Amino acid sequence: MEETVQVGPIDRGFAPVTMFSVPRIVRHRIADARWTLPDLRIAVVSDLHVCRPWTSLAALRRIVNQVNALRPDLILLPGDFIADSNLPARHVPASAIVAELGRLRAPLGMAAVLGNHDWWDCALSRETEFARNTVAEALEGSPVALLSNRSLGIEHGNGRFWIVGIDSQHARKHLKKQGFEDPDIAFAGVPDGAPAILLAHEPDYFAVGDPRAFVQVSGHTHGGQANLFGWRPMTPSAHGSRYAWGHIREAGRHLIVSGGIGYSGVPLRILQPPEITLVTLQRGG
Template sequence: MKQLSRRQFLKGAAGASILGFLATSCGYGYARYIEPRMIDTVSLTIQDAQLPASFDQFKIAQFSDVHLSDTFAAKNLEAIVQKINAASPDLIVFTGDLVDFQASSEEHEKAKAYLNKLHAPFGKLAIYGNHDYGPFGVELYEKTMEACGFTLCKNDVFLLEKDHAHIQIASLDDLMMSVPDYDLIKREVSTDLFTLLLVHEPDAALELKTTPINLQLSGHTHGGQVQLPFYGPILTAPYGRTYVEGIYGSDQHRIYVNRGLGTTRLPLRFLAKPELTFFTLTSRV
């Protein structure tokens, strides 16, 4: 009979404890109805000498993993949109998974009324998450985001200009449901320009270790959605097991993993609050 290691035993014991807690009416009520509504606003300054002076104090708003469903209905986007617009970002990015498997196509229509109200002078960008490829087909996601003024990006590298200076925006298609073109990113990304990479699954960074990405923005993991005290996530998502939440890396390749707004599979969050993230880029030392 195979013996459990001490780490496995402690993980199992902690998991049993927290599941027991969540099974109680109090614990379940918190994880089901309270924490999923406790939106954490995260503000970070990203300092990078490669950033052009004209982009100093450039602000980016990131939201991710809405997962429209009974748990996160389209009407919940109203408060999100208000918070983003109140911050006056220069650029807004959505890092995938607008829909969830349980969502109805009507929720897409309702979401348009709110997503249309997002404004940023340098535009709104969106990438594809694994849930955006089903169950209704990727065409519905594309029509929704395009109708709301988002530029859909996948397997692309292009320039963003401000006062005759440029930064690069790169994007990869979803790792789970499509084909990310790593070779294009490795080939087209210039080492002379500050590069922002948008990709739903954060572990894409493992394939781009030698590619100069100044800042990668991802989602997908929900921060584990349910975490254990002193341990972390009980379960992690495919392509989200190395980078789970928050900031990682260095100047060569910074990665930020947003915990997202909605839930999937289980309508619960515990020690993994939903979040909006605001980045201020600076070239100052």
């Protein structure tokens, strides 16, 4: 299994401190015997937190162009489209964010889940006691499939694989209530033993050891947003920095945690630049 980091010519990602979302390209390669289909290139764009001035619509437009230039087979969006309300910024409506994301192109399509900020920092969600959500409503009718506790079968080569999405595990953390995830409902339509990729905003679900997906793709952590030579003290996880960033392998399963694009709390990244993550699945093992 090979992992490399490729930096684009206009990337500022290796600067010690970054305050604007100029992403690098981070590549991960997973070779696993359970993947019997042709190679699959997945672009992961996580934690956009679109707002002015930190990750503006103009910046999002450039990011969309950058992703399209990678020519991925599939695009996954692991949530947190809107900004953290604690961030000193001017928020951007979910409808404008989704309209720009509608320009993304991938032959096998695009799929998304909601993040905790998409729920908690959505005024409509709080006003309706989480019965409605502006991001979910903006995604309706868009080219992006919202996988809130459901699966999507995708034909690839001479076979089929499944993308399974679970809703945010921390959607109501501020209220000390369980999130909206329901893995059993999400996996209900997936045949036993079928190749499945789990899309979950928060990476902590990986600790459950669910065998129904051999790969999980997540965001949420921003790579800790500060990386002090591998120590990521700001990682928002019950497991510390165990699932903070990158390609993690446990019990024969794979977790990819994208460092994401935007910011939470403070508009600052220290040695953890914004990233577009490109994952290649291939036969192997």
